[in-house]
Amino acid sequence: MKKPAQSHDHDHAAEPLADLTSRLRQKSQRVTAPRQAILALLREHRHPMTNKEIHAALAKGDCDLATLYRSMHLLEGMGMVKRFDFGDGAARFELVTGDAHAHHHHLVCTCCADIVEIDDCFAAELEARVAAAHGFKTVTHKLEFFGVCPDCQQAGHSHDKAKRSRRKPCGC
Amino acid sequence: MKKPAQSHDHDHAAEPLADLTSRLRQKSQRVTAPRQAILALLREHRHPMTNKEIHAALAKGDCDLATLYRSMHLLEGMGMVKRFDFGDGAARFELVTGDAHAHHHHLVCTCCADIVEIDDCFAAELEARVAAAHGFKTVTHKLEFFGVCPDCQQAGHSHDKAKRSRRKPCGC
DNA sequence: CCATTGACTGCAAATCGTTTGCATGAAGCA
DNA sequence: TGCTTCATGCAAACGATTTGCAGTCAATGG
CATH class of the missing domain: 1.10.10.10 (Winged helix-like DNA-binding domain superfamily/Winged helix DNA-binding domain)
Structure with a gap:
Protein backbone atom coordinates (compact mmCIF):
# COMPACT_ATOMS: atom_id res chain seq x y z
CA MET A 1 0.00 0.00 0.00
CA GLY A 98 -11.92 29.34 -0.98
CA ASP A 99 -10.49 32.77 -1.80
CA ALA A 100 -11.74 35.14 -4.48
CA HIS A 101 -11.18 34.05 -8.06
CA ALA A 102 -14.07 31.73 -7.41
CA HIS A 103 -16.06 32.49 -10.53
CA HIS A 104 -13.98 32.68 -13.68
CA HIS A 105 -13.78 31.67 -17.32
CA HIS A 106 -11.09 30.42 -19.66
CA LEU A 107 -9.45 31.34 -22.91
CA VAL A 108 -8.42 28.14 -24.64
CA CYS A 109 -5.95 27.94 -27.49
CA THR A 110 -7.54 25.90 -30.26
CA CYS A 111 -4.08 24.97 -31.38
CA CYS A 112 -2.06 23.86 -28.38
CA ALA A 113 -4.87 23.69 -25.84
CA ASP A 114 -3.03 26.18 -23.67
CA ILE A 115 -5.35 27.74 -21.13
CA VAL A 116 -5.48 31.26 -19.79
CA GLU A 117 -7.74 32.22 -16.96
CA ILE A 118 -10.08 35.15 -17.30
CA ASP A 119 -10.75 36.45 -13.85
CA ASP A 120 -13.06 39.36 -14.31
CA CYS A 121 -16.48 38.08 -15.10
CA PHE A 122 -18.38 40.60 -17.10
CA ALA A 123 -21.23 38.17 -17.55
CA ALA A 124 -22.53 38.53 -14.01
CA GLU A 125 -24.35 41.71 -14.91
CA LEU A 126 -25.61 40.18 -18.12
CA GLU A 127 -26.97 37.29 -16.15
CA ALA A 128 -29.14 39.65 -14.16
CA ARG A 129 -30.21 41.48 -17.29
CA VAL A 130 -31.15 38.25 -19.05
CA ALA A 131 -33.00 36.93 -16.03
CA ALA A 132 -35.03 40.10 -15.69
CA ALA A 133 -35.82 40.35 -19.39
CA HIS A 134 -37.30 36.86 -19.52
CA GLY A 135 -38.59 36.28 -16.03
CA PHE A 136 -36.17 33.46 -15.29
CA LYS A 137 -34.88 32.74 -11.79
CA THR A 138 -31.57 31.42 -10.49
CA VAL A 139 -29.85 32.14 -13.76
CA THR A 140 -26.30 30.93 -14.29
CA HIS A 141 -24.15 30.89 -17.36
CA LYS A 142 -21.37 29.04 -19.10
CA LEU A 143 -18.87 31.12 -21.02
CA GLU A 144 -15.58 30.09 -22.53
CA PHE A 145 -13.38 31.73 -25.14
CA PHE A 146 -11.40 30.00 -27.85
CA GLY A 147 -8.62 31.35 -30.03
CA VAL A 148 -5.04 30.93 -31.17
CA CYS A 149 -2.38 31.82 -28.63
CA PRO A 150 0.68 33.94 -29.44
CA ASP A 151 3.02 30.96 -29.61
CA CYS A 152 0.84 29.09 -32.04
CA GLN A 153 0.45 32.18 -34.21
CA GLN A 154 4.23 32.24 -34.58
CA ALA A 155 4.42 28.56 -35.31
CA GLY A 156 2.77 29.52 -38.57
CA HIS A 157 0.25 26.75 -38.48
CA SER A 158 -2.72 27.38 -40.72
CA HIS A 159 -5.38 27.29 -38.05
CA ASP A 160 -8.79 28.44 -38.98
CA LYS A 161 -10.75 28.48 -35.81
CA ALA A 162 -12.26 25.32 -34.51
CA LYS A 163 -12.88 23.51 -37.77
CA ARG A 164 -14.67 20.32 -36.93
CA SER A 165 -12.35 19.06 -34.27
CA ARG A 166 -14.52 17.59 -31.62
CA ARG A 167 -12.06 15.48 -29.72
CA LYS A 168 -9.40 17.98 -28.76
CA PRO A 169 -9.68 21.72 -28.41
CA CYS A 170 -7.02 21.63 -31.07
CA GLY A 171 -6.57 19.41 -34.04
CA CYS A 172 -2.82 19.93 -34.49
CA MET B 1 -39.89 6.64 -52.24
CA GLY B 98 -28.70 34.32 -43.90
CA ASP B 99 -30.30 37.34 -42.29
CA ALA B 100 -29.19 39.06 -39.11
CA HIS B 101 -29.73 37.14 -35.90
CA ALA B 102 -26.76 35.12 -37.04
CA HIS B 103 -24.82 35.19 -33.80
CA HIS B 104 -26.90 34.58 -30.73
CA HIS B 105 -27.07 32.71 -27.46
CA HIS B 106 -29.71 30.85 -25.51
CA LEU B 107 -31.38 30.90 -22.16
CA VAL B 108 -32.32 27.34 -21.24
CA CYS B 109 -34.77 26.40 -18.53
CA THR B 110 -33.14 23.79 -16.33
CA CYS B 111 -36.57 22.53 -15.49
CA CYS B 112 -38.56 22.13 -18.68
CA ALA B 113 -35.74 22.64 -21.17
CA ASP B 114 -37.65 25.53 -22.69
CA ILE B 115 -35.36 27.71 -24.77
CA VAL B 116 -35.33 31.45 -25.21
CA GLU B 117 -33.11 33.14 -27.72
CA ILE B 118 -30.88 35.96 -26.66
CA ASP B 119 -30.26 38.06 -29.70
CA ASP B 120 -28.10 40.87 -28.54
CA CYS B 121 -24.62 39.54 -28.06
CA PHE B 122 -22.80 41.61 -25.53
CA ALA B 123 -19.88 39.21 -25.65
CA ALA B 124 -18.59 40.44 -28.99
CA GLU B 125 -16.87 43.34 -27.34
CA LEU B 126 -15.55 41.13 -24.58
CA GLU B 127 -14.11 38.84 -27.18
CA ALA B 128 -11.99 41.68 -28.54
CA ARG B 129 -11.01 42.72 -25.05
CA VAL B 130 -9.95 39.21 -24.11
CA ALA B 131 -8.05 38.72 -27.35
CA ALA B 132 -6.12 41.95 -26.90
CA ALA B 133 -5.33 41.31 -23.27
CA HIS B 134 -3.74 37.95 -23.97
CA GLY B 135 -2.44 38.26 -27.50
CA PHE B 136 -4.79 35.63 -28.91
CA LYS B 137 -6.08 35.75 -32.46
CA THR B 138 -9.34 34.65 -34.06
CA VAL B 139 -11.08 34.51 -30.72
CA THR B 140 -14.58 33.10 -30.51
CA HIS B 141 -16.75 32.25 -27.54
CA LYS B 142 -19.42 29.96 -26.31
CA LEU B 143 -21.98 31.44 -23.96
CA GLU B 144 -25.22 29.95 -22.76
CA PHE B 145 -27.47 30.85 -19.86
CA PHE B 146 -29.40 28.46 -17.64
CA GLY B 147 -32.21 29.16 -15.22
CA VAL B 148 -35.76 28.36 -14.23
CA CYS B 149 -38.45 29.76 -16.50
CA PRO B 150 -41.59 31.53 -15.21
CA ASP B 151 -43.83 28.52 -15.79
CA CYS B 152 -41.60 26.20 -13.85
CA GLN B 153 -41.31 28.66 -11.01
CA GLN B 154 -45.08 28.53 -10.66
CA ALA B 155 -45.18 24.78 -10.82
CA GLY B 156 -43.56 24.97 -7.42
CA HIS B 157 -40.94 22.35 -8.14
CA SER B 158 -38.01 22.51 -5.80
CA HIS B 159 -35.36 23.18 -8.38
CA ASP B 160 -31.98 24.15 -7.16
CA LYS B 161 -30.08 25.08 -10.25
CA ALA B 162 -28.50 22.35 -12.25
CA LYS B 163 -27.86 19.90 -9.47
CA ARG B 164 -25.90 17.11 -10.99
CA SER B 165 -28.17 16.43 -13.90
CA ARG B 166 -25.89 15.78 -16.80
CA ARG B 167 -28.22 14.08 -19.20
CA LYS B 168 -30.99 16.57 -19.58
CA PRO B 169 -30.93 20.31 -19.10
CA CYS B 170 -33.53 19.49 -16.54
CA GLY B 171 -33.87 16.63 -14.16
CA CYS B 172 -37.61 16.91 -13.56
C1' DC C 1 -31.59 8.77 -72.58
C1' DC C 2 -27.77 5.78 -70.91
C1' DA C 3 -23.26 4.67 -69.09
C1' DT C 4 -19.72 6.20 -65.79
C1' DT C 5 -17.84 7.38 -61.43
C1' DG C 6 -17.05 9.08 -57.19
C1' DA C 7 -19.72 10.93 -53.54
C1' DC C 8 -23.30 9.31 -50.37
C1' DT C 9 -26.01 6.03 -47.83
C1' DG C 10 -27.46 2.27 -44.68
C1' DC C 11 -25.95 -1.09 -41.55
C1' DA C 12 -23.15 -2.83 -38.18
C1' DA C 13 -19.29 -2.69 -35.47
C1' DA C 14 -16.06 0.23 -33.01
C1' DT C 15 -14.83 4.35 -29.87
C1' DC C 16 -15.06 7.36 -26.15
C1' DG C 17 -16.66 9.41 -22.08
C1' DT C 18 -19.45 8.23 -18.36
C1' DT C 19 -22.47 5.42 -15.39
C1' DT C 20 -23.92 1.40 -12.78
C1' DG C 21 -24.39 -3.42 -10.51
C1' DC C 22 -22.22 -6.17 -7.40
C1' DA C 23 -19.26 -8.29 -4.03
C1' DT C 24 -15.38 -7.02 -1.24
C1' DG C 25 -12.94 -3.74 1.72
C1' DA C 26 -12.31 -0.13 5.03
C1' DA C 27 -13.63 4.61 7.61
C1' DG C 28 -15.78 6.15 11.60
C1' DC C 29 -18.20 5.10 15.59
C1' DA C 30 -19.92 2.42 19.82
C1' DT D 1 -12.36 -4.54 18.74
C1' DG D 2 -16.50 -5.24 16.21
C1' DC D 3 -20.39 -3.15 13.47
C1' DT D 4 -22.64 -0.75 10.11
C1' DT D 5 -22.48 1.82 6.21
C1' DC D 6 -20.26 3.97 2.78
C1' DA D 7 -16.63 3.55 -0.77
C1' DT D 8 -13.86 0.95 -3.94
C1' DG D 9 -12.42 -2.05 -7.86
C1' DC D 10 -13.81 -4.58 -11.69
C1' DA D 11 -16.54 -5.41 -15.40
C1' DA D 12 -20.47 -4.78 -17.94
C1' DA D 13 -23.85 -1.36 -19.55
C1' DC D 14 -24.83 3.07 -21.82
C1' DG D 15 -25.54 7.00 -24.85
C1' DA D 16 -23.46 9.97 -28.18
C1' DT D 17 -20.66 9.89 -32.01
C1' DT D 18 -17.55 7.85 -35.47
C1' DT D 19 -16.00 4.64 -38.94
C1' DG D 20 -15.40 0.46 -42.27
C1' DC D 21 -17.54 -1.49 -45.99
C1' DA D 22 -20.28 -2.68 -49.86
C1' DG D 23 -24.14 -1.25 -52.41
C1' DT D 24 -26.62 3.07 -54.41
C1' DC D 25 -27.42 7.22 -56.74
C1' DA D 26 -26.63 12.38 -58.15
C1' DA D 27 -24.22 14.81 -61.40
C1' DT D 28 -21.84 14.70 -65.69
C1' DG D 29 -20.41 13.54 -70.39
C1' DG D 30 -21.60 11.02 -74.35
Whole structure:
Protein backbone atom coordinates (compact mmCIF):
# COMPACT_ATOMS: atom_id res chain seq x y z
CA MET A 1 0.00 0.00 0.00
CA LYS A 2 0.99 3.66 -0.16
CA LYS A 3 2.12 6.21 2.42
CA PRO A 4 -0.95 6.81 4.54
CA ALA A 5 -0.69 10.50 5.39
CA GLN A 6 1.68 12.51 3.27
CA SER A 7 0.97 16.08 4.31
CA HIS A 8 4.29 17.58 3.35
CA ASP A 9 6.07 18.60 0.10
CA HIS A 10 4.61 20.65 -2.79
CA ASP A 11 2.70 23.53 -1.27
CA HIS A 12 2.67 26.58 -3.48
CA ALA A 13 0.22 28.93 -1.84
CA ALA A 14 -2.58 26.41 -1.97
CA GLU A 15 -4.92 25.32 0.77
CA PRO A 16 -3.25 22.64 2.90
CA LEU A 17 -4.36 19.15 2.06
CA ALA A 18 -5.44 18.66 5.65
CA ASP A 19 -7.91 21.51 5.31
CA LEU A 20 -9.35 19.93 2.22
CA THR A 21 -9.82 16.56 3.82
CA SER A 22 -11.36 18.12 6.88
CA ARG A 23 -13.85 19.84 4.63
CA LEU A 24 -14.76 16.40 3.41
CA ARG A 25 -15.12 15.03 6.89
CA GLN A 26 -17.23 17.94 8.04
CA LYS A 27 -19.77 17.15 5.38
CA SER A 28 -19.96 13.64 6.78
CA GLN A 29 -18.07 12.18 3.87
CA ARG A 30 -15.32 9.70 4.39
CA VAL A 31 -11.72 10.63 3.86
CA THR A 32 -10.45 7.77 1.75
CA ALA A 33 -7.15 7.23 -0.02
CA PRO A 34 -8.51 7.84 -3.53
CA ARG A 35 -10.18 11.07 -2.45
CA GLN A 36 -7.03 12.31 -0.78
CA ALA A 37 -5.01 11.49 -3.86
CA ILE A 38 -7.43 13.37 -6.08
CA LEU A 39 -7.49 16.43 -3.85
CA ALA A 40 -3.72 16.40 -3.51
CA LEU A 41 -3.33 16.28 -7.27
CA LEU A 42 -5.86 19.01 -7.96
CA ARG A 43 -4.08 21.26 -5.49
CA GLU A 44 -1.07 21.16 -7.80
CA HIS A 45 -2.93 22.22 -10.89
CA ARG A 46 -4.31 25.66 -11.52
CA HIS A 47 -6.01 24.64 -14.76
CA PRO A 48 -8.96 22.32 -15.22
CA MET A 49 -8.14 18.68 -15.90
CA THR A 50 -10.17 15.93 -17.53
CA ASN A 51 -10.79 12.76 -15.57
CA LYS A 52 -8.55 10.93 -17.96
CA GLU A 53 -5.72 13.36 -17.20
CA ILE A 54 -6.30 13.08 -13.49
CA HIS A 55 -6.37 9.31 -13.70
CA ALA A 56 -3.17 9.23 -15.72
CA ALA A 57 -1.44 11.63 -13.34
CA LEU A 58 -2.26 9.58 -10.26
CA ALA A 59 0.03 6.76 -9.28
CA LYS A 60 -1.16 3.57 -10.90
CA GLY A 61 -3.63 1.92 -8.59
CA ASP A 62 -4.32 5.05 -6.56
CA CYS A 63 -7.81 5.42 -7.90
CA ASP A 64 -9.98 3.50 -10.27
CA LEU A 65 -11.53 5.44 -13.11
CA ALA A 66 -15.04 4.64 -11.91
CA THR A 67 -14.19 5.83 -8.43
CA LEU A 68 -12.73 8.96 -9.96
CA TYR A 69 -15.97 9.75 -11.73
CA ARG A 70 -17.93 9.08 -8.57
CA SER A 71 -15.60 11.25 -6.55
CA MET A 72 -15.82 14.15 -8.95
CA HIS A 73 -19.59 14.04 -8.72
CA LEU A 74 -19.33 14.04 -4.97
CA LEU A 75 -16.84 16.89 -4.86
CA GLU A 76 -18.82 18.86 -7.39
CA GLY A 77 -21.95 18.40 -5.34
CA MET A 78 -20.10 19.59 -2.25
CA GLY A 79 -18.84 22.60 -4.14
CA MET A 80 -15.22 21.58 -3.75
CA VAL A 81 -14.55 21.37 -7.48
CA LYS A 82 -16.05 23.17 -10.44
CA ARG A 83 -16.89 21.54 -13.73
CA PHE A 84 -15.95 23.17 -17.03
CA ASP A 85 -16.94 22.22 -20.53
CA PHE A 86 -14.65 23.14 -23.40
CA GLY A 87 -16.91 21.49 -25.92
CA ASP A 88 -14.62 18.61 -26.77
CA GLY A 89 -16.74 15.99 -25.08
CA ALA A 90 -14.76 15.62 -21.87
CA ALA A 91 -15.59 17.38 -18.62
CA ARG A 92 -12.82 19.27 -16.87
CA PHE A 93 -12.49 19.95 -13.16
CA GLU A 94 -10.74 22.55 -11.08
CA LEU A 95 -10.39 22.71 -7.32
CA VAL A 96 -12.50 25.50 -5.86
CA THR A 97 -10.17 27.65 -3.81
CA GLY A 98 -11.92 29.34 -0.98
CA ASP A 99 -10.49 32.77 -1.80
CA ALA A 100 -11.74 35.14 -4.48
CA HIS A 101 -11.18 34.05 -8.06
CA ALA A 102 -14.07 31.73 -7.41
CA HIS A 103 -16.06 32.49 -10.53
CA HIS A 104 -13.98 32.68 -13.68
CA HIS A 105 -13.78 31.67 -17.32
CA HIS A 106 -11.09 30.42 -19.66
CA LEU A 107 -9.45 31.34 -22.91
CA VAL A 108 -8.42 28.14 -24.64
CA CYS A 109 -5.95 27.94 -27.49
CA THR A 110 -7.54 25.90 -30.26
CA CYS A 111 -4.08 24.97 -31.38
CA CYS A 112 -2.06 23.86 -28.38
CA ALA A 113 -4.87 23.69 -25.84
CA ASP A 114 -3.03 26.18 -23.67
CA ILE A 115 -5.35 27.74 -21.13
CA VAL A 116 -5.48 31.26 -19.79
CA GLU A 117 -7.74 32.22 -16.96
CA ILE A 118 -10.08 35.15 -17.30
CA ASP A 119 -10.75 36.45 -13.85
CA ASP A 120 -13.06 39.36 -14.31
CA CYS A 121 -16.48 38.08 -15.10
CA PHE A 122 -18.38 40.60 -17.10
CA ALA A 123 -21.23 38.17 -17.55
CA ALA A 124 -22.53 38.53 -14.01
CA GLU A 125 -24.35 41.71 -14.91
CA LEU A 126 -25.61 40.18 -18.12
CA GLU A 127 -26.97 37.29 -16.15
CA ALA A 128 -29.14 39.65 -14.16
CA ARG A 129 -30.21 41.48 -17.29
CA VAL A 130 -31.15 38.25 -19.05
CA ALA A 131 -33.00 36.93 -16.03
CA ALA A 132 -35.03 40.10 -15.69
CA ALA A 133 -35.82 40.35 -19.39
CA HIS A 134 -37.30 36.86 -19.52
CA GLY A 135 -38.59 36.28 -16.03
CA PHE A 136 -36.17 33.46 -15.29
CA LYS A 137 -34.88 32.74 -11.79
CA THR A 138 -31.57 31.42 -10.49
CA VAL A 139 -29.85 32.14 -13.76
CA THR A 140 -26.30 30.93 -14.29
CA HIS A 141 -24.15 30.89 -17.36
CA LYS A 142 -21.37 29.04 -19.10
CA LEU A 143 -18.87 31.12 -21.02
CA GLU A 144 -15.58 30.09 -22.53
CA PHE A 145 -13.38 31.73 -25.14
CA PHE A 146 -11.40 30.00 -27.85
CA GLY A 147 -8.62 31.35 -30.03
CA VAL A 148 -5.04 30.93 -31.17
CA CYS A 149 -2.38 31.82 -28.63
CA PRO A 150 0.68 33.94 -29.44
CA ASP A 151 3.02 30.96 -29.61
CA CYS A 152 0.84 29.09 -32.04
CA GLN A 153 0.45 32.18 -34.21
CA GLN A 154 4.23 32.24 -34.58
CA ALA A 155 4.42 28.56 -35.31
CA GLY A 156 2.77 29.52 -38.57
CA HIS A 157 0.25 26.75 -38.48
CA SER A 158 -2.72 27.38 -40.72
CA HIS A 159 -5.38 27.29 -38.05
CA ASP A 160 -8.79 28.44 -38.98
CA LYS A 161 -10.75 28.48 -35.81
CA ALA A 162 -12.26 25.32 -34.51
CA LYS A 163 -12.88 23.51 -37.77
CA ARG A 164 -14.67 20.32 -36.93
CA SER A 165 -12.35 19.06 -34.27
CA ARG A 166 -14.52 17.59 -31.62
CA ARG A 167 -12.06 15.48 -29.72
CA LYS A 168 -9.40 17.98 -28.76
CA PRO A 169 -9.68 21.72 -28.41
CA CYS A 170 -7.02 21.63 -31.07
CA GLY A 171 -6.57 19.41 -34.04
CA CYS A 172 -2.82 19.93 -34.49
CA MET B 1 -39.89 6.64 -52.24
CA LYS B 2 -41.01 10.17 -51.29
CA LYS B 3 -42.15 13.17 -53.28
CA PRO B 4 -39.06 14.47 -55.03
CA ALA B 5 -39.51 18.23 -54.86
CA GLN B 6 -42.00 19.46 -52.33
CA SER B 7 -41.42 23.19 -52.30
CA HIS B 8 -44.83 24.14 -51.02
CA ASP B 9 -46.57 24.04 -47.60
CA HIS B 10 -45.09 25.21 -44.29
CA ASP B 11 -43.18 28.37 -45.09
CA HIS B 12 -43.20 30.77 -42.19
CA ALA B 13 -40.79 33.46 -43.26
CA ALA B 14 -37.94 31.01 -43.72
CA GLU B 15 -35.57 30.67 -46.63
CA PRO B 16 -37.16 28.53 -49.36
CA LEU B 17 -35.95 24.96 -49.37
CA ALA B 18 -34.86 25.40 -52.97
CA ASP B 19 -32.45 28.14 -51.90
CA LEU B 20 -30.99 25.88 -49.27
CA THR B 21 -30.41 23.00 -51.63
CA SER B 22 -28.90 25.29 -54.20
CA ARG B 23 -26.46 26.48 -51.57
CA LEU B 24 -25.49 22.86 -51.21
CA ARG B 25 -25.08 22.38 -54.93
CA GLN B 26 -23.03 25.53 -55.31
CA LYS B 27 -20.48 24.17 -52.94
CA SER B 28 -20.19 21.11 -55.12
CA GLN B 29 -22.05 18.96 -52.65
CA ARG B 30 -24.72 16.61 -53.79
CA VAL B 31 -28.35 17.28 -53.07
CA THR B 32 -29.57 13.98 -51.71
CA ALA B 33 -32.84 12.96 -50.18
CA PRO B 34 -31.52 12.75 -46.60
CA ARG B 35 -29.94 16.19 -46.85
CA GLN B 36 -33.10 17.71 -48.22
CA ALA B 37 -35.11 16.11 -45.47
CA ILE B 38 -32.76 17.48 -42.84
CA LEU B 39 -32.76 20.98 -44.26
CA ALA B 40 -36.53 20.93 -44.67
CA LEU B 41 -36.94 19.91 -41.04
CA LEU B 42 -34.50 22.45 -39.69
CA ARG B 43 -36.32 25.20 -41.56
CA GLU B 44 -39.33 24.45 -39.40
CA HIS B 45 -37.57 24.78 -36.12
CA ARG B 46 -36.33 27.98 -34.63
CA HIS B 47 -34.60 26.27 -31.73
CA PRO B 48 -31.57 24.00 -31.81
CA MET B 49 -32.28 20.28 -32.03
CA THR B 50 -30.20 17.27 -31.10
CA ASN B 51 -29.45 14.69 -33.73
CA LYS B 52 -31.69 12.29 -31.89
CA GLU B 53 -34.55 14.75 -32.06
CA ILE B 54 -33.96 15.38 -35.73
CA HIS B 55 -33.79 11.69 -36.43
CA ALA B 56 -36.99 11.04 -34.54
CA ALA B 57 -38.77 13.89 -36.29
CA LEU B 58 -37.87 12.69 -39.76
CA ALA B 59 -40.10 10.13 -41.41
CA LYS B 60 -38.86 6.66 -40.60
CA GLY B 61 -36.29 5.68 -43.18
CA ASP B 62 -35.66 9.21 -44.37
CA CYS B 63 -32.19 9.34 -42.95
CA ASP B 64 -29.96 6.95 -41.09
CA LEU B 65 -28.49 8.20 -37.84
CA ALA B 66 -24.96 7.80 -39.14
CA THR B 67 -25.81 9.78 -42.25
CA LEU B 68 -27.38 12.40 -40.05
CA TYR B 69 -24.17 12.83 -38.07
CA ARG B 70 -22.15 12.99 -41.27
CA SER B 71 -24.53 15.52 -42.76
CA MET B 72 -24.40 17.75 -39.73
CA HIS B 73 -20.62 17.81 -39.92
CA LEU B 74 -20.86 18.71 -43.56
CA LEU B 75 -23.43 21.43 -43.04
CA GLU B 76 -21.52 22.79 -40.08
CA GLY B 77 -18.35 22.91 -42.14
CA MET B 78 -20.21 24.76 -44.87
CA GLY B 79 -21.57 27.18 -42.35
CA MET B 80 -25.16 26.21 -43.02
CA VAL B 81 -25.86 25.08 -39.46
CA LYS B 82 -24.48 26.18 -36.12
CA ARG B 83 -23.61 23.83 -33.31
CA PHE B 84 -24.63 24.57 -29.74
CA ASP B 85 -23.63 22.85 -26.57
CA PHE B 86 -25.97 22.98 -23.58
CA GLY B 87 -23.70 20.82 -21.51
CA ASP B 88 -25.92 17.77 -21.43
CA GLY B 89 -23.72 15.66 -23.64
CA ALA B 90 -25.66 16.05 -26.86
CA ALA B 91 -24.85 18.56 -29.57
CA ARG B 92 -27.64 20.74 -30.87
CA PHE B 93 -27.96 22.29 -34.30
CA GLU B 94 -29.75 25.26 -35.74
CA LEU B 95 -30.07 26.31 -39.35
CA VAL B 96 -28.02 29.42 -40.08
CA THR B 97 -30.40 31.94 -41.57
CA GLY B 98 -28.70 34.32 -43.90
CA ASP B 99 -30.30 37.34 -42.29
CA ALA B 100 -29.19 39.06 -39.11
CA HIS B 101 -29.73 37.14 -35.90
CA ALA B 102 -26.76 35.12 -37.04
CA HIS B 103 -24.82 35.19 -33.80
CA HIS B 104 -26.90 34.58 -30.73
CA HIS B 105 -27.07 32.71 -27.46
CA HIS B 106 -29.71 30.85 -25.51
CA LEU B 107 -31.38 30.90 -22.16
CA VAL B 108 -32.32 27.34 -21.24
CA CYS B 109 -34.77 26.40 -18.53
CA THR B 110 -33.14 23.79 -16.33
CA CYS B 111 -36.57 22.53 -15.49
CA CYS B 112 -38.56 22.13 -18.68
CA ALA B 113 -35.74 22.64 -21.17
CA ASP B 114 -37.65 25.53 -22.69
CA ILE B 115 -35.36 27.71 -24.77
CA VAL B 116 -35.33 31.45 -25.21
CA GLU B 117 -33.11 33.14 -27.72
CA ILE B 118 -30.88 35.96 -26.66
CA ASP B 119 -30.26 38.06 -29.70
CA ASP B 120 -28.10 40.87 -28.54
CA CYS B 121 -24.62 39.54 -28.06
CA PHE B 122 -22.80 41.61 -25.53
CA ALA B 123 -19.88 39.21 -25.65
CA ALA B 124 -18.59 40.44 -28.99
CA GLU B 125 -16.87 43.34 -27.34
CA LEU B 126 -15.55 41.13 -24.58
CA GLU B 127 -14.11 38.84 -27.18
CA ALA B 128 -11.99 41.68 -28.54
CA ARG B 129 -11.01 42.72 -25.05
CA VAL B 130 -9.95 39.21 -24.11
CA ALA B 131 -8.05 38.72 -27.35
CA ALA B 132 -6.12 41.95 -26.90
CA ALA B 133 -5.33 41.31 -23.27
CA HIS B 134 -3.74 37.95 -23.97
CA GLY B 135 -2.44 38.26 -27.50
CA PHE B 136 -4.79 35.63 -28.91
CA LYS B 137 -6.08 35.75 -32.46
CA THR B 138 -9.34 34.65 -34.06
CA VAL B 139 -11.08 34.51 -30.72
CA THR B 140 -14.58 33.10 -30.51
CA HIS B 141 -16.75 32.25 -27.54
CA LYS B 142 -19.42 29.96 -26.31
CA LEU B 143 -21.98 31.44 -23.96
CA GLU B 144 -25.22 29.95 -22.76
CA PHE B 145 -27.47 30.85 -19.86
CA PHE B 146 -29.40 28.46 -17.64
CA GLY B 147 -32.21 29.16 -15.22
CA VAL B 148 -35.76 28.36 -14.23
CA CYS B 149 -38.45 29.76 -16.50
CA PRO B 150 -41.59 31.53 -15.21
CA ASP B 151 -43.83 28.52 -15.79
CA CYS B 152 -41.60 26.20 -13.85
CA GLN B 153 -41.31 28.66 -11.01
CA GLN B 154 -45.08 28.53 -10.66
CA ALA B 155 -45.18 24.78 -10.82
CA GLY B 156 -43.56 24.97 -7.42
CA HIS B 157 -40.94 22.35 -8.14
CA SER B 158 -38.01 22.51 -5.80
CA HIS B 159 -35.36 23.18 -8.38
CA ASP B 160 -31.98 24.15 -7.16
CA LYS B 161 -30.08 25.08 -10.25
CA ALA B 162 -28.50 22.35 -12.25
CA LYS B 163 -27.86 19.90 -9.47
CA ARG B 164 -25.90 17.11 -10.99
CA SER B 165 -28.17 16.43 -13.90
CA ARG B 166 -25.89 15.78 -16.80
CA ARG B 167 -28.22 14.08 -19.20
CA LYS B 168 -30.99 16.57 -19.58
CA PRO B 169 -30.93 20.31 -19.10
CA CYS B 170 -33.53 19.49 -16.54
CA GLY B 171 -33.87 16.63 -14.16
CA CYS B 172 -37.61 16.91 -13.56
C1' DC C 1 -31.59 8.77 -72.58
C1' DC C 2 -27.77 5.78 -70.91
C1' DA C 3 -23.26 4.67 -69.09
C1' DT C 4 -19.72 6.20 -65.79
C1' DT C 5 -17.84 7.38 -61.43
C1' DG C 6 -17.05 9.08 -57.19
C1' DA C 7 -19.72 10.93 -53.54
C1' DC C 8 -23.30 9.31 -50.37
C1' DT C 9 -26.01 6.03 -47.83
C1' DG C 10 -27.46 2.27 -44.68
C1' DC C 11 -25.95 -1.09 -41.55
C1' DA C 12 -23.15 -2.83 -38.18
C1' DA C 13 -19.29 -2.69 -35.47
C1' DA C 14 -16.06 0.23 -33.01
C1' DT C 15 -14.83 4.35 -29.87
C1' DC C 16 -15.06 7.36 -26.15
C1' DG C 17 -16.66 9.41 -22.08
C1' DT C 18 -19.45 8.23 -18.36
C1' DT C 19 -22.47 5.42 -15.39
C1' DT C 20 -23.92 1.40 -12.78
C1' DG C 21 -24.39 -3.42 -10.51
C1' DC C 22 -22.22 -6.17 -7.40
C1' DA C 23 -19.26 -8.29 -4.03
C1' DT C 24 -15.38 -7.02 -1.24
C1' DG C 25 -12.94 -3.74 1.72
C1' DA C 26 -12.31 -0.13 5.03
C1' DA C 27 -13.63 4.61 7.61
C1' DG C 28 -15.78 6.15 11.60
C1' DC C 29 -18.20 5.10 15.59
C1' DA C 30 -19.92 2.42 19.82
C1' DT D 1 -12.36 -4.54 18.74
C1' DG D 2 -16.50 -5.24 16.21
C1' DC D 3 -20.39 -3.15 13.47
C1' DT D 4 -22.64 -0.75 10.11
C1' DT D 5 -22.48 1.82 6.21
C1' DC D 6 -20.26 3.97 2.78
C1' DA D 7 -16.63 3.55 -0.77
C1' DT D 8 -13.86 0.95 -3.94
C1' DG D 9 -12.42 -2.05 -7.86
C1' DC D 10 -13.81 -4.58 -11.69
C1' DA D 11 -16.54 -5.41 -15.40
C1' DA D 12 -20.47 -4.78 -17.94
C1' DA D 13 -23.85 -1.36 -19.55
C1' DC D 14 -24.83 3.07 -21.82
C1' DG D 15 -25.54 7.00 -24.85
C1' DA D 16 -23.46 9.97 -28.18
C1' DT D 17 -20.66 9.89 -32.01
C1' DT D 18 -17.55 7.85 -35.47
C1' DT D 19 -16.00 4.64 -38.94
C1' DG D 20 -15.40 0.46 -42.27
C1' DC D 21 -17.54 -1.49 -45.99
C1' DA D 22 -20.28 -2.68 -49.86
C1' DG D 23 -24.14 -1.25 -52.41
C1' DT D 24 -26.62 3.07 -54.41
C1' DC D 25 -27.42 7.22 -56.74
C1' DA D 26 -26.63 12.38 -58.15
C1' DA D 27 -24.22 14.81 -61.40
C1' DT D 28 -21.84 14.70 -65.69
C1' DG D 29 -20.41 13.54 -70.39
C1' DG D 30 -21.60 11.02 -74.35
